[in-house]
Amino acid sequence: MPRLKEDQLKKIYEERKQQITLAAVRIFAQRGLPGTKISMITAEAGVSHGLFYHYFKTKEELFTSLVREAIETSMKEMDSLSQLTVSPIEKIKILTQGMLDENGAPYFMLLHRARNFEEVPEEVSQLIQQYPVDVYVKLLLPLFEEGQQRGEVADGEAEELIASYLTVLSGVMVLGKGYVTPQVDWLLRFVEKK
Amino acid sequence: MPRLKEDQLKKIYEERKQQITLAAVRIFAQRGLPGTKISMITAEAGVSHGLFYHYFKTKEELFTSLVREAIETSMKEMDSLSQLTVSPIEKIKILTQGMLDENGAPYFMLLHRARNFEEVPEEVSQLIQQYPVDVYVKLLLPLFEEGQQRGEVADGEAEELIASYLTVLSGVMVLGKGYVTPQVDWLLRFVEKK
Amino acid sequence: MPRLKEDQLKKIYEERKQQITLAAVRIFAQRGLPGTKISMITAEAGVSHGLFYHYFKTKEELFTSLVREAIETSMKEMDSLSQLTVSPIEKIKILTQGMLDENGAPYFMLLHRARNFEEVPEEVSQLIQQYPVDVYVKLLLPLFEEGQQRGEVADGEAEELIASYLTVLSGVMVLGKGYVTPQVDWLLRFVEKK
Amino acid sequence: MPRLKEDQLKKIYEERKQQITLAAVRIFAQRGLPGTKISMITAEAGVSHGLFYHYFKTKEELFTSLVREAIETSMKEMDSLSQLTVSPIEKIKILTQGMLDENGAPYFMLLHRARNFEEVPEEVSQLIQQYPVDVYVKLLLPLFEEGQQRGEVADGEAEELIASYLTVLSGVMVLGKGYVTPQVDWLLRFVEKK
DNA sequence: GATGAATGAGTCTTCATTCAT
């Protein structure tokens, strides 16, 4: 029988896993799947490379689970906008700020990499196909349409407007250091009426 | 006719080199340096992998020379804007169109990869440091200032506006397939006055 | 265009492949799949470990193909007995000699390992299930029945006799060095009448 | 009652050790030394892998001690034949039955593996050299010679006959599942006179 | 005694690069 309570073991397990996961997100985001070596992740996490395999089956498996997580998180965040009790344009502002947030960036970067570049595991390809940009567009459609009715959001084909705006936001997010991040208010020019 | 023969050989040499280079740009742009295998390049170019080394010393060397070329080309293009005899906002439109041009995209992608991600050869790091985004900003500054004076371009700190716009354009370019590419006129909202 | 004729390349390719294969058979037979390291095979074959992967996809793939080959060869050999124009007991003697033959032993050892021991690739398990000992028994049944009718072969349930004899022969073959190989005439006592 | 407690601990110790040992014999016999992972043994024994190292220093040490045990047991069994008060051929029958006994098989398999295959620890090699098949032959020689004198055992060079018979029995034993185990009476044909 | 987290040596495998032809 173990001296350590099951709880304690569980806690250690989850903490270590989280620790490695966080390191992995950062490095995957920066270097991509083929550019990321296990040794980079474990060095960043401060553990031995052997421990990686105590927690994850393969590099690909971890990458895949991170992409899955990123999709879920981004869907949830966009969805949660509808709960807020502010005007549409305010919601769009919040969305914009959220997407430019430093902390979220690595996840978006991951998605970007999964979506466009590189050799990715089959499962990632499938996930990406299941959640094309279009899904986000549909999710945001009511918000933008309401904004148009209220005269807050620029007229025109709402779906294209949303898709274009998401492209811009994603692009900005993906670039990261080396580029100047535009002010939120400037970015909103793309969608504001007049 | 040894002369003729020499010319022919030279021509074949250049053609082959170009053939491999074009393949390399595409694949480097899509997969990055570590994600690109020599075999991918040579397969795409339709030659044996051994031949690669007749034309290039190493994978890194090719990557580096492509980055150098990309920098030169982009500098030249921006510079050439000043020769045109159209209004500032028109020039910015042309710039925008140029950057979104399909053909140019791979080069920009390459630059993007060199600028942000991945392990790159030392020489590439140096090139990138010599040509930060700021250099482009300075290059475009007269154009935007003139635009502001004429009331065509949005007010505000011109350098930040340029840098931000370049971020937006670069971001859009980098995303590629999987995202909706915004229309040029729509993108111009970011810099247009009113 | 290659300087070497396609034939020559093909020849080199086949020779090298054969060279590695032979080394592999010996070592797999002696050490089994998990006991065989790629470095052992390539050292025995006198090539670099990298070359192994020029000719084979994985260690498992090679093992599998060898098992397949072993099955085919053994089936063919038993089948070819029926072509001979000698008495049944003579054929059984030839079979016995053939199975004890040093050269064939590694292949049988391989089959034995695949049949009984060790972790083997899924495909090997399937092959082994498709070709149980029973298949050999059926193949030899006419031969033994004719022998019984002629009074050359011991009476009794022919199928069990064959199966038992194959067990004995396989066992002897599998043991190899460290044990005394029984004389063929002595082994024939198991099946000879009286 | 520290005394009682000590006894109990000792008992638990021995039981656990036995439990792991039994699991190890089975798996070593089936998979060989390199094919056996500590985790397989501990899973089979139903304990954590860490516990293995409370009872054994290394995998090799356990394997070696098992081989030693197998040698001792087999020597003892053959030796005990001479105590019996039955005819030589009866004794040979008992020997045969003993060797085919399911329970003993794993030990013989172990010996077989140690004798022929695989990478074994230096100490095992030495044990095997100290107890070649020849030792068993010498042990059984009086028995077979008596059998020949009585006309129960086939004529001929007794030592070769014994060695050959041991080969046959060992072979049958080693094959295990997948093969038909011959009946004892049928195997005796090999040594019986007539 | 017992557990499982942690480590690192050893293998498998990939792939950039060289080189004989």
Next chain:
DNA sequence: GATGAATGAAGACTCATTCAT
């Protein structure tokens, strides 16, 4: 110039072993 056989450094992954709890 062109090819593909050959090499070996580097990276992914496994697993025996240690050790804190």
